[in-house]
Amino acid sequence: MNIFQIFSLSFDALKERKVRSALTVLMVVVGSALMTALNGLGAGFGAFIDDQFSQLAPNILFVTSAQQSSQGPIGGGPPPAPKITLNEAVVSRIRSLPFVDDVIQSYQGQITLQSRGKSVDTTVFSIDPQKLYVIAPTIKFVEGSSIRQNDPSAIILSDRVANPPGDDVPFATIGQSLRVTYTFVDPDTGKQEEESKSFVVSGIMKPTGNPTIDNAVVFNRVSGDALLNKAGKYDALLVAAEDGDHVAIVEEEIRKLYGNDIGITTPEAILETIQQFTSGFTSFILSIALVALLVGGVGIITTLYTSVMERIREIGTMKAIGAQNGFILSLFLAEAMTIGIFGATLGMALGIVGGYVLVASFAQGPDASGLTPVFLPTDLAYVWALSVGLSILAGSYPAWKASRLPPIVALRRE
Structure with a gap:
């Protein structure tokens, strides 16, 4: 059979x-x-x-300061100071390294936006607005947006901030005035303080796939330094290598200068x-x-x-x-x-x-x-x-x- x-x-x-x-x-x-x-x-x-x-720039390295230890003092208190302070001296040294095309300084912090009786807590990414194209080459803006590089009162919102998911009414539109508040602890008095400033929305970014800017707002470094009380101490540096093939070389050169006292992350490592x-x-x-x-x-x-x-x-x-x-x-x-x-x-x-x-x-x-x-x-x-x-x-x-x-x-x- x-x-x-x-x-x-x-x-x-x-x-x-x-x-x-x-x-x-x-x-x-x-x-x-x-x-x-x-x-x-x-x-x-x-x-x-x-x-x-x-969609991200493959030639970008994210450089941050490494903390002295993972825990703060016994009994609480402020976190330990970073081993390396990211300032203009560090920027100059990194910029002079071979295969480094640019170094983008940035301030970052948690802020509160107030608009039409509503408030939103979000992250600020304070850099030269023109450098957004270096970080996210495919970035696009909604119609009517403009990048005012030297305008300290201009603010650019991500689409998620301008149009919160689930809300039928936009939180903010182009040309609208916003109140930005930054809350911090004064290192001298130990008291909680606030800094506030008014901004005008000059642009709204479409989603890029870059979480750094898709969940944040952007204004220039002059405003960031003043509002966030940074005193010229950057939170992060975005180092642009000449191309993606030289990222590993640039990372190695930075390590030679600062060893493990500095944090370096690449898009490839994140991926x-x-x-x-x-x-x-x-x-x-x-x-x-x-x-x-x-x-x-x-x-x-x-x-x-x-x-x-x-x-x-x-x-x-x-x-x-x-x-x-x-x-x-x-x-x-x-x-x-x-x-x-x-x-x-x-x-x-x-x-x-x-x-x-x-x-x-x-x-x-x-x-x-x-x-x-x-x-x-x-x-x-x-x-x-x-x-x-x-x-x-x-x-x-x-x-x-x-x-x-x-x-x-x-x-x-x-």
Whole structure:
């Protein structure tokens, strides 16, 4: 008897037990659908992260001061002073290094914006506004925006600040006046103080994929130094190498000057960290889906074992008329494979649809507008082969059990 006849007999046997077979197939469908959907979401999220970081300048190094220790004084108090103070002397030394194209000074701090009776807490990124194009080459502004480089009263808002998610009314528009308040502790008196200044919105940035500026506001360094009481001490330096190929060389040169007394971060390092986190999280989620698939395997064992017990006389009859152990084994393995093929195929189709449904349901908002599941042929083939393989493995014991039944014992079974 050829393989097509074996599969035909197996399919007929499954049809005789429609409900039980359907429920077993459903178990495999659930497991393979989960694995397909989560594989697609993981690959899509990875592609989304790569796309977001591709919009950043690959030649930028973020330089910050390293703290003397990770903890403040016993009993509380201000944090320890940084080992290196980022000032114009440091800027000049770094700017003189080979392959350094520019050094962008920045002040940063938490501020409160007040507009039309509303207030928003956000981050200020105080730099030369023209340097935004160095940090985020693809940056775009809404219509009517203008960059006033030397205007100390001009402020540029990110789209998230100007149009808070979930609010129908904009927080601020171009040309509107805002009140900015900075709260700090006076190092001499230890008292909490406030500095306030009025600004006029000169521009609104569209989302860039750069979290540094997508969640912040920008005004020039003169205003930042005065409002944030920095006294010429920068919070961070953005060092632009001549191109992305020289980033590692520039980092090494800065390390030669300051060792570990200074912090250096590159977009590649950030991307690598995020990819490692994403990979670990995806593996964890897929392990949960694999458990669901294994449960489907247990269902196959139960279904086929019950089928063997119900068909003992049938097995005995086939053996009595000449059926060999290999034929009986093949017959039940074919049933397991049929369940696996149906379950894996339906599960993959359902998983692809489910991946898009999950993205549409949960990945909402401008920050996730580019997130779509990615279903790679290799991933789909892996899920399909794993589902079918586990089904065959699950059916191995019942098939072996059926093939080993002595025909005399089987024929005597009521």
